[in-house]
Amino acid sequence: KAGVTQTPRYLIKTRGQQVTLSCSPISGHRSVSWYQQTPGQGLQFLFEYFSETQRNKGNFPGRFSGRQFSNSRSEMNVSTLELGDSALYLCASRTGDRNYGYTFGSGTRLTVV
Amino acid sequence: AQKVTQAQTEISVVEKEDVTLDCVYETRDTTYYLFWYKQPPSGELVFLIRRNSFDEQNEISGRYSWNFQKSTSSFNFTITASQVVDSAVYFCALKDSGGSYIPTFGRGTSLIVHP
Numbered sequence: 001k002a003g004v005t006q007t008p009r010y011l012i013k014t015r016g017q018q019v020t021l022s023c024s025p026i027s028g029h030r031s032v033s034w035y036q037q038t039p040g041q042g043l044q045f046l047f048e049y050f051s052e053t054q055r056n057k058g059n060f061p062g063r064f065s066g067r068q069f070s071n072s073r074s075e076m077n078v079s080t081l082e083l084g085d086s087a088l089y090l091c092a093s094r095t096g097d098r099n100y101g102y103t104f105g106s107g108t109r110l111t112v113v
Numbered sequence: 114a115q116k117v118t119q120a121q122t123e124i125s126v127v128e129k130e131d132v133t134l135d136c137v138y139e140t141r142d143t144t145y146y147l148f149w150y151k152q153p154p155s156g157e158l159v160f161l162i163r164r165n166s167f168d169e170q171n172e173i174s175g176r177y178s179w180n181f182q183k184s185t186s187s188f189n190f191t192i193t194a195s196q197v198v199d200s201a202v203y204f205c206a207l208k209d210s211g212g213s214y215i216p217t218f219g220r221g222t223s224l225i226v227h228p
Contacts, residue, residue, distance in 0.1 A: 003157075033215070043204065043218040056215050088156060101148050102216075104158040 002026065004105035006091050012111045018079040021108045025072050025093030031055070032074040033102065034066060037088040046089075049074055081112045115140045115209045119219035126195055127227050134190045134222045136205030142166075145209040147181065147188045148216065152202040164188065195226045 005024040013019050025032050033056075034046040045058040049068035066076040072093075078085055088109050092102035116139040126132045138147065149161040162172060164181050172179045176193045192199055202223045208216040 042220040045215050048215065058215075090156075090158065092158070101150075101160045101163050102158070103160065104150075106155055106157040109156070 006105035023074045023091030029093035035090045117219035121222045123223040125225045138207045140209040142209035148206040150204045
């Protein structure tokens with residue numbers, strides 16, 4: 001059974017640019033969540049999508065957005081990149097049961113220069 | 114509101130030592146779930162265990178064991194006879210029955226096992 005796949009693994013962008021990250025969940029998992037991980041802030045929740053609808057949203061500015069497709073694959077977009085957006089972005093999927101744990105992908109390491 | 118505290122930022126041990134990672138949580142709910150995840154250098158968080166608030170039985174899985182104590186709001190994780198491959202960042206997480214169902218993660222404990 002394939003795990004959660006995130007692409008690309010590494011990305012270097014310039015301030016002001018925008019970026020799109022992709023996540024393919026485990027087959028059958030309809031919930032996809034995104035987290036930002038930085039040394040200073042730890043793991044911070046960005047948003048969760050379930051059946052193409054955003055179910056929850058963390059405390060991030062509107063520059064951070066996401067979407068989910070009918071096959072449960074998800075993308076997140078960050079516009080007008082700032083240096084502080086440099087982080088490891090983790091995608092996690094789970095079944096529709098919110099009481100179960102996540103399966104995480106290996107993340108996308110974004111560096112903004 | 115839910116909160117998870119992992120007071121140990123970094124622990125360094127020598128191989129074969131036992132090590133305990135502490136996790137203290139806060140929640141007003143009586144129904145909640147606790148989790149531990151391992152994050153090796155590759156970056157992927159690996160799910161280790163889930164425990165619900167009604168099950169205070171300790172759990173052992175090979176060299177890993179978990180001690181859940183509601184009286185002290187703690188869910189500690191012990192690795193027996195540590196190995197170099199155990200080197201990773203370990204996260205404790207709490208999910209209560211609040212409307213969002215989003216788990217809160219602790220800041221993580223970095224475990225370094227020296228050969």
